[in-house]
Amino acid sequence: MKSSVSIEMVMLLAGLLFTLGIAGVIIRKNIIFMLLSVEIMLNASGLAFIAAGSHWGQPDGQVMFIFILAMAAAEVSIGLALILQIYHQHKSLDIDKLKEMNG
Amino acid sequence: MDNQLWLIPALPLAGFLILAFGGSFLSKKLIAATGAGSICLSALITFVIGMGLLSSETGFYSQTLWTWIDVAGFNAKITLTMDALSLVFVFVITFIGALIHIYSAGFMEGDKDYSRFFACMNLFVFSMLVLVLADNLLLMYLGWEGVGLCSYLLIGFWYENPANGYAARKAFTITRIGDTAMAIGLFMVFYQSGTLVISDITARAPELWQQNNTTVTLIALLLLAGGVGKSAQLPLQTWLPDAMAGPSPVSALIHAATMVTAGVYLIARMHIVFELSVIAQTVVAIIGAATLLIAGFTALTQYDIKRVLAYSTMSQIGYMFLALGVGAWTAAVFHFMVHAFFKALLFLAAGAIIESLHHEHNMFRMGGLKDKMPVVFWTFLIGAASLAAVPLISSGFYSKDQILWYAWGAEGGSPLLWAVALLGALLTAAYTTRMMILTFWGESKTQIGHHPGKRMTIPLIVLAFFSVIVGFIELPHNFGHFALFSDLMHRVLPETILRADVSSEWMFQLLAALATFSGIFLGYFYYGQQPRRIENLRQNEMLVGLHRFWFSGWAFDQLYNVLLVRPFVFVARINKADFVDRLYTGIVSVTDGLYRLLSRTQSGSLRWYIMGMVIGAIVILGIQMML
Numbered sequence: 001m002k003s004s005v006s007i008e009m010v011m012l013l014a015g016l017l018f019t020l021g022i023a024g025v026i027i028r029k030n031i032i033f034m035l036l037s038v039e040i041m042l043n044a045s046g047l048a049f050i051a052a053g054s055h056w057g058q059p060d061g062q063v064m065f066i067f068i069l070a071m072a073a074a075e076v077s078i079g080l081a082l083i084l085q086i087y088h089q090h091k092s093l094d095i096d097k098l099k100e101m102n103g
Numbered sequence: 104m105d106n107q108l109w110l111i112p113a114l115p116l117a118g119f120l121i122l123a124f125g126g127s128f129l130s131k132k133l134i135a136a137t138g139a140g141s142i143c144l145s146a147l148i149t150f151v152i153g154m155g156l157l158s159s160e161t162g163f164y165s166q167t168l169w170t171w172i173d174v175a176g177f178n179a180k181i182t183l184t185m186d187a188l189s190l191v192f193v194f195v196i197t198f199i200g201a202l203i204h205i206y207s208a209g210f211m212e213g214d215k216d217y218s219r220f221f222a223c224m225n226l227f228v229f230s231m232l233v234l235v236l237a238d239n240l241l242l243m244y245l246g247w248e249g250v251g252l253c254s255y256l257l258i259g260f261w262y263e264n265p266a267n268g269y270a271a272r273k274a275f276t277i278t279r280i281g282d283t284a285m286a287i288g289l290f291m292v293f294y295q296s297g298t299l300v301i302s303d304i305t306a307r308a309p310e311l312w313q314q315n316n317t318t319v320t321l322i323a324l325l326l327l328a329g330g331v332g333k334s335a336q337l338p339l340q341t342w343l344p345d346a347m348a349g350p351s352p353v354s355a356l357i358h359a360a361t362m363v364t365a366g367v368y369l370i371a372r373m374h375i376v377f378e379l380s381v382i383a384q385t386v387v388a389i390i391g392a393a394t395l396l397i398a399g400f401t402a403l404t405q406y407d408i409k410r411v412l413a414y415s416t417m418s419q420i421g422y423m424f425l426a427l428g429v430g431a432w433t434a435a436v437f438h439f440m441v442h443a444f445f446k447a448l449l450f451l452a453a454g455a456i457i458e459s460l461h462h463e464h465n466m467f468r469m470g471g472l473k474d475k476m477p478v479v480f481w482t483f484l485i486g487a488a489s490l491a492a493v494p495l496i497s498s499g500f501y502s503k504d505q506i507l508w509y510a511w512g513a514e515g516g517s518p519l520l521w522a523v524a525l526l527g528a529l530l531t532a533a534y535t536t537r538m539m540i541l542t543f544w545g546e547s548k549t550q551i552g553h554h555p556g557k558r559m560t561i562p563l564i565v566l567a568f569f570s571v572i573v574g575f576i577e578l579p580h581n582f583g584h585f586a587l588f589s590d591l592m593h594r595v596l597p598e599t600i601l602r603a604d605v606s607s608e609w610m611f612q613l614l615a616a617l618a619t620f621s622g623i624f625l626g627y628f629y630y631g632q633q634p635r636r637i638e639n640l641r642q643n644e645m646l647v648g649l650h651r652f653w654f655s656g657w658a659f660d661q662l663y664n665v666l667l668v669r670p671f672v673f674v675a676r677i678n679k680a681d682f683v684d685r686l687y688t689g690i691v692s693v694t695d696g697l698y699r700l701l702s703r704t705q706s707g708s709l710r711w712y713i714m715g716m717v718i719g720a721i722v723i724l725g726i727q728m729m730l
Contacts, residue, residue, distance in 0.1 A: 025713055095709050102707030 010051035017044035031086065031093045035079045042072045108166040108183045110148050111193060112236060114141045115229040119222050126218025138221025139204035142228055146197035153190050162186060162594045165238065172241075179299065184238040188595045191436055192235040192368055195443045199360040200228045202562040206451050207352040209558030210458065214350075220260060224356065227253035231361040235368055240289050240299040243369075247285070247333070250362050251278050257357075258349040270348035277342040281332015285369075288325030291318070301372060308375045315381055323376050323383030327390075330366025334420050337394045341659050343417055347409040351454025354409060358416040359447035367423045367439050374432055374596060384515050388428025392510075392523040395421030397657050399530030403537070404654040407464045408453050411538050414656075415490060416446055418527060422506050425524060429516040431509035432596035433589040437577055438502040440588075444573055445489035445499060448566035452483040455555040455563070456542065463549050466538060471547030478560045480543050482567040487539050489570050491532040491623060494616040498574020503528065505579065507615050508608055514600045521611075525618050532622025540630045581608045 017040055024037025046068045053061020087093060118141030126134060156164055165184045172179040185193065204224060211220050230249025237243035252275075259271030293299055295318060296311055312319040330336075335343035343363070347354055357363060370377060370387065377383050395418040402414035419442045426435035456472065456479060457464060473480050489499035507528065511521035577588040589598075629637055640646050652658055704715075 022713075022717060026710060026717065098709070099707035102705055 014048040112232040119225040122222035135208035142201040182238040206562040257353040267348040270345040274342040285329025320380040334366030355450035391424025395527040429513040433592040434505040441502040448486040466541040470545040473543040482563040491535040501574035529618040529622040536626025
């Protein structure tokens with residue numbers, strides 16, 4: 001089944017989502033929102049892989065997406081555990097207050 | 104036997120290695136057996152090889168062990184050679200060295216660093232053997248530096264006293280001045296002749312250099328500077344009296360068998376270079392004459408018995424240099440051999456006295472030892488007679504008389520050199536008599552602690568025996584032709600050329616004998632018979648000043664202090680913030696600043712890091728797009 005949506009449009013959407021994700025990571029102060037923004041970036045790259053895979057009729061794109069999903073799951077579980085620990089230690093989730101590891 | 108040559112230096116080296124690495128596990132008996140035994144074995148092997156050498160056709164043994172350096176046309180091998188000249192030196196080093204080692208086994212009995220002492224002594228003997236057995240100048244230089252190192256280790260042996268450490272450093276630094284000059288000389292020899300092998304240089308020298316060529320004079324003078332440093336001649340002589348800080352056997356080894364004779368060996372070995380330059384030869388003779396005079400006057404005023412002996416070594420080596428300078432090569436080597444025996448004897452006997460008197464060095468506090476220590480007295484008397492060159496009965500007479508005669512009669516000799524040498528003979532006799540009278544006659548001033556044991560007295564007796572007989576292997580020409588020693592040496596060294604117009608030798612011998620006897624009489628008159636006259640002389644202001652001047656060794660230490668040490672310390676102090684140092688301090692502060700700058704980027708703020716990554720990614724992508 002040939003999609004009517006052109007590859008350029010999908011890539012543009014993926015790029016926009018990725019930029020939004022980066023902006024979120026940079027701008028947000030709350031660690032949970034930063035984690036969410038990272039998820040958005042991952043999904044954006046996953047979308048780009050799927051689109052490219054279907055454009056060239058190759059399965060590699062889908063394979064890469066499965067990898068990304070697995071990695072995202074791992075990242076979220078570790079990230080959330082870390083966030084819990086951080087909250088226990090500092091009673092805060094503000095990233096600007098967590099500057100202990102300076103040189 | 105010629106292929107067993109390597110054993111001679113290898114045995115002391117093995118002794119050194121065993122004692123240096125395993126000395127702390129061995130008992131005192133084993134340490135002494137290793138230390139003294141290795142040298143005794145070397146002496147035995149020398150004896151056997153020497154016998155073979157004397158009866159062989161060529162009179163020359165050589166053994167190549169391995170190639171040391173082979174690079175870009177420069178080749179240095181570890182080759183040992185033995186001819187008549189090195190045989191004499193090896194014989195003296197191993198034989199007297201062995202006696203000194205046996206003596207040390209008793210002398211150092213109570214010392215806690217027994218094994219360190221023997222390790223250093225063995226290394227000393229090894230270095231000296233390498234020096235005299237080397238067939239090329241580079242290997243010789245290795246031994247030369249090894250001797251310098253060992254003298255440093257042994258002079259500063261009792262390192263807990265800072266003065267001893269200072270004396271050791273002084274000896275090391277001053278001899279190093281000569282060594283540097285000698286190294287430059289070696290570079291010049293190599294640059295000119297393309298080889299450092301002594302026999303090649305000897306063979307090629309006449310075609311390479313013209314007589315009195317400037318280059319050859321310069322080379323000879325640079326080599327002489329090396330010899331002057333090691334042999335404690337003017338102007339590098341100031342280290343020798345301070346070197347008395349080491350134990351007495353060390354003094355005996357340095358003065359008789361090893362270090363100070365290295366200069367004599369070097370000049371005798373390189374005689375071909377010196378013969379090509381009249382100026383260099385004259386300089387050698389003048390240095391010898393000046394040193395023997397200065398040292399003689401200084402010895403006359405010293406009160407420390409070992410310092411008297413140190414200055415007397417300086418003056419006797421001065422005689423050898425004088426002989427080398429006037430071209431009497433064999434006479435110099437003969438005097439070296441005779442001197443080695445009696446000077447080792449004198450130092451060891453002095454050591455025995457010093458130890459029995461609870462480390463009393465001052466002769467004015469000794470006295471009356473004649474009957475209390477008969478063995479030491481008689482052996483010391485024999486050594487002193489040799490030193491003073493008592494005619495006919497002492498070996499010192501036969502060697503010194505030759506030098507006195509050649510100082511006038513040889514081609515390079517002159518009446519002035521002869522007069523100086525004669526005055527030196529008179530001084531030698533005077534200070535030797537003074538030393539004998541102060542030490543052995545008169546009232547006893549210090550109680551004797553304990554008498555020296557057999558291990559100390561037997562070497563004394565053996566050395567005394569040789570001090571007497573060794574002179575008779577070479578008699579003056581007018582005593583009939585009996586010249587075993589010079590017949591042997593003439594295989595290597597050229598014969599002395601006499602001037603055409605010299606008169607009979609008898610007159611000179613009579614004058615030399617007269618000088619000796621008047622010296623002995625002067626010493627006896629002032630110190631034995633009428634000691635009050637010395638007190639009267641003390642009243643004279645000028646004489647006291649002169650005495651002080653002589654006592655300080657002609658104020659050379661003070662002179663060097665003012666001329667060299669103080670300006671150097673001054674310059675070092677004002678240049679504390681050195682320009683070169685500044686450069687390096689600058690590099691340090693720049694790096695330090697950079698580190699501080701970079702460490703600020705490590706702020707711990709996660710958003711700052713992400714920002715950095717994003718900006719970096721944008722920059723990289725931007726560059727990629729532009730290219």
